[in-house]
Amino acid sequence: MDYEKLYAQLGQLPLCQYEVIDTDELVFTERVRYVCETECPMYNKSWACPPAVGTVEECKSRCLSYPKALMITTVTEVRDIADLAETLATRAPHEEITRQVSELLRQQTADVMVLSTEACAHCEHCAWPDAPCRHPERMFPCVESHGILATDIAEKHGIEFFGGNIVTWFSLLFFREK
Numbered sequence: 001m002d003y004e005k006l007y008a009q010l011g012q013l014p015l016c017q018y019e020v021i022d023t024d025e026l027v028f029t030e031r032v033r034y035v036c037e038t039e040c041p042m043y044n045k046s047w048a049c050p051p052a053v054g055t056v057e058e059c060k061s062r063c064l065s066y067p068k069a070l071m072i073t074t075v076t077e078v079r080d081i082a083d084l085a086e087t088l089a090t091r092a093p094h095e096e097i098t099r100q101v102s103e104l105l106r107q108q109t110a111d112v113m114v115l116s117t118e119a120c121a122h123c124e125h126c127a128w129p130d131a132p133c134r135h136p137e138r139m140f141p142c143v144e145s146h147g148i149l150a151t152d153i154a155e156k157h158g159i160e161f162f163g164g165n166i167v168t169w170f171s172l173l174f175f176r177e178k
Contacts, residue, residue: 001108001177009104013097016073016168019157023069023174027149028060036145040119047133048120048141056147063146066113066174072101073159074169081165091117094169098140102173109175115148116140116171143172 003020010018033056042049053059063069074097076090098116105112120126120139127134143150150170154161161168 001175006104006108010072010101013100014074015097015101016075017159018070018072018101019159020068020070021153021157023064023066025153025156026063026069027152028056028063028147029149030056030147032056032144032149033147036142042119045128046120046126047128047136048118048139049145052128053141053145059146059148062113063115063148063174066111066176068175068177070101070105070173070175071153071157071159072098072171072173075162076167076169078165078167081167087167090167091169094171095140098171098173099138101171105173105175109178111176113174114140114171115143115146115174117169118142140171143170148172 007018033050036050037043040049044051046052054062074094076093078086078090080086095116095118098114102112102114118140119142122135122138133139151161153159154170159168159170
């Protein structure tokens with residue numbers, strides 16, 4: 001992996017922060033999955049969400065099979081952080097940047113797995129659980145759907161959550177070097 005080239009390319013994108021980490025630093029917990037199950041309206045409705053993504057142990061095994069991950073964040077400002085509809089409306093630009101970063105990684109390594117912010121909104125009606133995902137190449141499951149404690153890794157690496165009416169979007173792109 002040519003990190004110098006990658007960092008130069010990342011520096012051209014509207015990213016707030018980015019850093020390559022070792023995946024063994026990630027903390028996986030059932031508590032995060034419990035929040036998905038009890039508070040998220042997308043639970044059991046999408047291939048990008050639990051239980052379709054597998055158990056936390058299965059997700060952990062899949063993630064840790066990659067030695068490295070690239071953390072990226074973008075930020076945006078909203079009028080009212082408590083307005084979930086307004087906040088979620090700012091997610092699409094982050095997902096597009098995540099796609100761009102994914103392509104940059106794929107230029108240097110063919111094996112990339114992306115986790116981002118999505119509960120997946122590509123299809124009007126998800127095929128889950130009756131049929132396979134129609135667009136697996138476009139679907140990035142949510143970081144938290146895998147039981148990853150995002151705040152832990154963010155704190156360890158100085159990823160800032162700005163507060164107020166600033167939304168910080170967070171993605172992890174797992175990869176294996178050639």
